[in-house]
Amino acid sequence: DYPSSVKTSCYGATDGDTTLHVLHNLIYQPLSAYCSGSMAYVTLSATTSDYTSPSYLTDQNHQFEVASGYSDKCGYGDGDKFLSWAKVQLDPVGMRVSTSDRVFPAALSTPNPCRMTYGKAWGCRGSYDPASHANVDLTGTNLLISAENRIIVSGWETRGAWYTCTSDVCTKIAQQDASSTDEIITLSQTYSALTLTGGGACGYTTLQSPASASYIKVQLQTLCASKPEFAYYTDATCSWDYGAHP
Numbered sequence: 001d002y003p004s005s006v007k008t009s010c011y012g013a014t015d016g017d018t019t020l021h022v023l024h025n026l027i028y029q030p031l032s033a034y035c036s037g038s039m040a041y042v043t044l045s046a047t048t049s050d051y052t053s054p055s056y057l058t059d060q061n062h063q064f065e066v067a068s069g070y071s072d073k074c075g076y077g078d079g080d081k082f083l084s085w086a087k088v089q090l091d092p093v094g095m096r097v098s099t100s101d102r103v104f105p106a107a108l109s110t111p112n113p114c115r116m117t118y119g120k121a122w123g124c125r126g127s128y129d130p131a132s133h134a135n136v137d138l139t140g141t142n143l144l145i146s147a148e149n150r151i152i153v154s155g156w157e158t159r160g161a162w163y164t165c166t167s168d169v170c171t172k173i174a175q176q177d178a179s180s181t182d183e184i185i186t187l188s189q190t191y192s193a194l195t196l197t198g199g200g201a202c203g204y205t206t207l208q209s210p211a212s213a214s215y216i217k218v219q220l221q222t223l224c225a226s227k228p229e230f231a232y233y234t235d236a237t238c239s240w241d242y243g244a245h246p
Helices: none
Strands: 016-024 027-036 039-043 062-065 081-085 087-091 096-098 105-108 120-123 132-137 143-145 150-166 169-178 183-186 193-198 200-208 215-220 231-233 240-242
Touching: 016 231, 027 231, 062 120, 120 193, 132 200, 169 183, 169 200, 193 200, 200 215
Parallel strands: none
Antiparallel strands: 016 027, 027 039, 039 087, 062 081, 062 132, 081 105, 087 096, 096 215, 120 132, 120 200, 132 193, 143 215, 150 169, 150 183, 150 193, 150 200, 231 240
16 A cells, blocks of 8 residues: 555545645646645635735636625625635545635635635626626646636626736636526636636626536646656655555
8 A cells, every 4th residue: 555645635634734646547646735624625826815906807716796786695785795715625536626615715805705606706786797706726736727617607687708817917718698598618728727707687607617516627737757666656746756556
């Protein structure tokens, strides 16, 4: 067996930074991660800690929801809402990150983050008004947003768009309107980061896996070079040592 330092999950692990081993083409590749309560997280290199001046051009790993002007069970009548993530929960076996986990916020403008979701721009300010925005940025994590993911624009009189942004300049990839029928677009290529805008009479633009809105599929960006048979990678720098093959 591999030594105890080689882990494929955080189950039973001590809380803190660690190296997980994720299976890729029958080889366990190393990935830097953070364990908390037996759950695995990815620490995000790009994040926004100031929510006072939200901008889809510069904010990273966030969701900003513009006030809708009416109140519901989530308190949407109490003003704009902003949440950014410092870490996102990772399923290292399924290679996907959770969109609903909010355990490690970098910034939170409200004590009521009800319905706020990673990778989702939701707004209800007016017909075809994409005033809300969100960003998923995996830069520096050795992960990419998988080409398998979908962009979904949904709601009533909703307008959504998605962008790549660099140095405060955003390039629009596509724009899509929807009303009563979901519009579903498969990415077809990988990205290190995507910015979404969305909203309408009430609706959203979301990034999600093909199987579930609860996750975004990810994949390794850089793979370690070939290692000797029965060797294993000891850390994310691709150092290796010998051990029995599992």
